[in-house]
Amino acid sequence: MSAGDTRGTREALITERTRTVELIESLSARLTAVIDATADEAADDEHDPEGSTLAVERGHLVAQVERSRVRLHEIDAALERLGHGVYGSCETCGTPIDPERLEVLPATRQCVDCAMRASRRRW
Ligand SMILES: [Zn+2]
Structure with a gap:
């Protein structure tokens, strides 16, 4: 970045x-x-x-x-x-988070994959 x-x-x-x-x-x-x-x-x-x-x-x-x-x-x-x-790095897997995702959700801690896995666990 x-x-x-x-x-x-x-x-x-x-x-x-x-x-x-x-x-x-x-x-x-x-x-x-x-x-x-x-x-x-x-x-x-x-x-x-x-x-x-x-x-x-x-x-x-x-x-x-x-x-x-x-x-x-x-x-x-x-x-x-x-x-x-x-x-800009995923807290869970450490890979860089997609810049487009950061633009929409600047405070996000996770990449799309990890966030999706986390939300599946939660629901
Ligand atoms: Zn991740």
Whole structure:
């Protein structure tokens, strides 16, 4: 990978990181609002249907924040690999990851083959 590619990758990762941080902030703000609303609902009537809608939304928001935090962690790890000059190699088999894949998923740790094997195991 040339120095120019590395710079482009770093920029892409930093852009992605900023977006993810903003997403976490807006999700967290929404989550706080939902928790406050849920507390009000619970005070009024525990069996209010509105209350259960909020509970469902809270569950979705918690899951989204959780996913976004994992994503942020992945991006930071990718930036670290870039700093150590080991970016772009598959963590599992060590072969260089397809540049097209890196363009779409700059924070990926694995080549297509290993990622497919891993996702088959998971599901
Ligand atoms: Zn691999």
